[in-house]
Amino acid sequence: MNDMTPPQKMTPKDWETDQEVRWCPGCGDYAILKAVQRTLPEIGARPENTVFVSGIGCSSRFPYYVESYGFHTIHGRAPAIATGVKLANPELDVWIITGDGDALSIGGNHTMHVLRRNLNCQILLFNNEIYGLTKGQYSPTSREGTRSPSTPYGSVDHPAKPAAFALGAGARFVARGFDVSKNLPEVLTAAYNHKGAAFVEIFQNCIVYNKDVFNDFAAPKGAEDRQLWLKHGEPMLFGSDKTGGVKGITLDRENLCLKVVDVVDGDWQAAGVIVHDVRNRSVAHMLVEMPFGPFPMALGVLYDDPAPSFEEGVVAQNRKASEGKKADLQKLLSTGQTWVVGPQTEAADTGSAGSGHEL
């Protein structure tokens, strides 16, 4: 590898390719792309060490627009391809770009396993609750009753919740953001800094087939009342005095569930509002179920509790199993029960190393 002097700090522009971006005008993907391109220089990523791996769908065109290594693979399989990439070269920064159909329908199996194995990578799931590239069929995250070309009378199946799925699969990092949110780079940075599989659900507005489907919490108007931005060590507060008043999340100890409470005069302690601890898995399990009823959408880093990563374990085991052994192919081929055919066809058991004769 070339030994290079530390280069100047990169800019978002350095992460743009010369390829024409082919998403629909106004698509939320543009904003996510910008957020990623803003984040990469900030975290000190190097283009030659960065690999974007994607599946199939609108979101999966993403790698073509980032000036790094990129692999646009096949539908649903990005996590599996990324696993091979990372195991082959653990030094690489691997980002998986996927969508709700790609990650939770055709590729649900791989998403589950990459999370439970805890491959050190970032998984950005662009959730627009619709199949865009195939022209608007309902997806596994579409809400019940979604009318689409394949469900003209409305969908009847219950949607999957990506963050809940991830946590259930054993993810050690679960975060949420949305396309045009100014906080998205911060969420991406936290994902990057987490060692292990970092799962980020990004709500993305498909302006053609599912326009404004996230407006109930993402629309600028009333956002404060409908968004709970989580920060480690800070109370779970949302709303403001200008709108419906400041509210907080507390634990209903009797029923072991969360509860929304009013916070009077800023005294959140008195209201019993919980302080967000990113390592609290039990609370995370409740946060991923939001929003419903009076609960807002929980955004930011919901859960972050690192554990040893998969590739680390594989590398360590490979090393340990190889300790003190020489890669001697001739010896390998000559193991087991061997015999020598000599010039006078006098055979003799050489009794060579190993008795691993298996039939």
Next chain:
Amino acid sequence: MASAAEIITPKEAEGALAPESVVVRFAGDSGDGMQLTGGQFTLSTALAGNDLATFPDFPAEIRAPQGTLFGVSAFQINFGSSDITTAGDAPDVLVAMNPAALKTNVKDLKPGGLIIADSGEFTKRNLEKAKYEASPLEDGSLSPWRVLAFDISQLTMDSVKPFGLGNKEALRCKNMWTLGLALWMFDRSREPIVAWLRAKFAKAPELAEANIAALNAGHAYGETAEIGGSGITLPQYHLDRAAQPQGLYRTITGADAIAYGLVAGAQLAELPMFYGGYPITPASSVLHALSKLKEFGVTTFQAEDEIAAIASAIGASYAGQLGVTCSSGPGIALKGEAMGLAIMTELPLVVVNVQRGGPSTGLPTKTEQSDLYQAVYGRNGDAPLPVIAARSPADAFECAIEACRIATQYMTPVMLLSDGYIANAAEPWKVPDVDALEPFPVRFLDAAQEGGLLPYARDTNLKRPWIKPGTPGLMHRIGGIEKQVNTGHLDYSPANHQAMTDLRRDKVLGIANGIPDQDVSQGQAGGKLAVVGWGSTFGPIHQAVRRARAKGQDVSHIHIRHIWPMPKNLGELLKSYDRILVPEMNTGQLKTVLRDQFLVDAEPLNKTSGQPFRIAEIEAAIEELLK
């Protein structure tokens, strides 16, 4: 269309036994340890210097109900002083550990052949399970054969009495008692078995000693037995050593040979290997073998499914390792789309298919050659990839190396075809000299070409450069969407797709320039008849042609390793014969490809019973064609 018969005729049997070889089949309940018995007998036979071939045949169920017909597990070995290339047609000796084993195997036994049966297992209950109305040992139905029945169960129990084992454990030593008897019959040394038992039961020495006692008792029984009233004494065979080239030998199964060949191939390419696998019969043994070889730079990954297995291997190839995946037909079907990705992105990849009977789940533990179409044609789009087929366990080593060579030298996925027979069968193998293997080191692109980076520029072999992520200045994007010539950018334009389709085709066809001409393995170019085979039919075709030629018939044997692209001289070679016979364990797949490629009148001989061809079946077909 000819099809192979199931039952051996007396005439056929007469001709089948070369005097210098013997075929023994051990058959018992799947819990009786017949594979183990066969394996250890194979070992002692190899050590005695005989050439040999084996055929393990076991049920798909792990613990089939005891005593049932479908729970019978068998192991056949053909050994002798001559050139052995098949597991033999009809056994000379059948060891039947229970009525079900007798029932399912006796029809294969040569007339006049010897049955050794454990009379202790011929109980009313077991006879019922095997659907015998009366004991065949007593009703005269075994009159075409010689029968030696004695209570092996009781004899075993007696021999292990001093070790105080429970009934069940004591009876487990039956296979060793039987092995001891077989070793006596064929004048084999017990020493390697004793050493093996001591190693196997190192943690339970009393079990080791009990098994050794059973082994010795079986052996002693052969020495001293007087078979009351039968008029038969136990025959003892002495087989000369086979004449083999000098050198170091071992026995090897196809699964191990493929694993070792892949390791060798990666070393010759100077690459670490990444193996993505998913458990499937009969391919799992390759995964097992490689999992133990981490010091050779092998990473093995048991993926969540067949698709993830190949996808991870493609990811590893993309990142600069030699990606390998292995499966059997149903798994290969699942990998189809990913193979297309490897073809489109032009990444090296070795895909091993250990074929089994199909379609669907088919016959998981039985052998077939019915995935040739799948290998050559089985993907969406015009998706050419090279296909190589191994002919025997030992040949699988070379074929695996060849697959690695083509994959890395042409930047392409390669399909290596093996089958259940090759994977499980063992044969003696002259250990190759590693230093004599020709290296093919890989060079990664480390700087952009003159005029700028072109990830899809081509060399004279039409190969594109291999660029590892992590290389500064060579960032680029690849994927499954049609690539632009040279740049690799997305390009759906008509002229570009035409050009890229042609390039992918020409690149794979061009591999024919880098492989040897097709040889004639027996006989000569030109003549009345060529028997053309591929894969594991090598053994029976070889013997059938040998016998036919010994009778003065004008017949030659051609065995094709490179299924796609085919050797450049093959068409001309085939056209030099009056007739072409293609025996295959499928309904005529190579035959169709040969007809398509060369417009020759290839005639099929097909067998899809899950069993390998018998020599006599092919011999009869040759006879028929030359009439």
